Amino acid sequence: MDKYIVKNGKKLRYGYTTGSCAAAAAKAATFALFYENIPREIEIDTPKGWPLKLPIAAFEKGEDWVSCGIKKDGGDDPDVTDGLIIYCKAERVSEGVTITAGAGIGIVTKPGLQVKPGEPAINPVPQAMIKNEVCKVLPKGCGVRLTISIPGGEEVAERTFNPMLGIKGGLSVIGTTGIVEPMSTAALKDTLAVQLSILAAQGHKKVILVPGNYGKNYALKSGENPELIVSYGNYLGFALEKVVEYGFKDVLLIGDIGKLIKIAAGIFDTTGKVADARSEIMTAYAAYFGVTKDVAVNLLNSVTTREALSIIEEAGIDMESFSKFIAERIVARCMWYTGKSLNIEVKIFSLNRGFLAKAYGKGENSN
Secondary structure, three states: OOOEEEEOOEEEEOEEOHHHHHHHHHHHHHHHHHHOOOOOEEEEOOOOOOOEEEEOOEEEEOOOEEEEEEEOOOOOOOOOOOOOEEEEEEEEEOOOEEEEEOOOEOEEOOOOOOOOOOOEOEOHHHHHHHHHHHHHHOOOOOEEEEEEEOOOHHHHHOOOOHHHHOEEOOEOEOOOOOEEOOOOHHHHHHHHHHHHHHHHHOOOOEEEEEOOHHHHHHHHHOOOOHHHEEEOOOOHHHHHHHHHHOOOOEEEEEEEHHHHHHHHOOOOOOOOOOOOOHHHHHHHHHHHOOOOHHHHHHHHOOOOHHHHHHHHHHOOOOHHHHHHHHHHHHHHHHHHHOOOOOEEEEEEEEOOOEEEEEEEEOOOOOO
């Protein structure tokens, strides 16, 4: 695919989704089945509005069936499905278009996803794409049964979020636009939303939010329920919005002070290139506690929060009081962000110091 986007000064190539591959494979197989003509490439439309012309990577023909494969191209996105061949076997039936799943396609086992439990993990948009493209070449009065498969999908799925999302036995056929945008934050947020949706569908009213592995490991060592832990990466604001939308009541936020200090200042997208004001925030809070100008200068020039905490402690500031102040600021910011609709508890720690402080805020609508 010859389309590009520039991110962080790098020219990155777009790719196409497993949904686009499945739609193209289905259209090619149907065309070859009914017209006995083997296409070298097949053209499809995508929801994004970009037409794709994809080469046929594999072809096999039987007495009443045809199988075609399309090779997945994820562009410059770090996509574990890149290079896999998505197959569709088309078979004649009396009427209609039926989509089934073969080897390498996962089965949904938990509520909260776009697909019901017990059904193959082929999302609604790819299903619509498949039917739309197949109907363009399916002769009037004829029917076709389409079996989508991804050889090797079960093994590759272990390196995806599928096991955590309750999708067993293979990969998902996904994509809302048909196009893979390299290094897309939308994909990360979609996964985060799905995780929260599943917990809500299971009836949970509490969720434990952590920035990443440090927070997760700390939560696990503290005895928290691993099923309730969700990593939000840099997108706490988005996570809190979904928590409110899905009807949760209680949030426990656990993280290293180096990450959560930004939340104390009202920064809910903690991506470094968006906002990295850790030293400035620490300096402002230390000034509130009465440090001298020389100490403030040292704090502004500090590189890590670990270094900043040492400077503050050496200046005679009580670390317990200082940490408690930060935890309370984080709670206050989160309460404001969510309109005081949640009970929010915050626990902050440092990798070299361990537990630092905790704070709690009670939502106005809580019982």
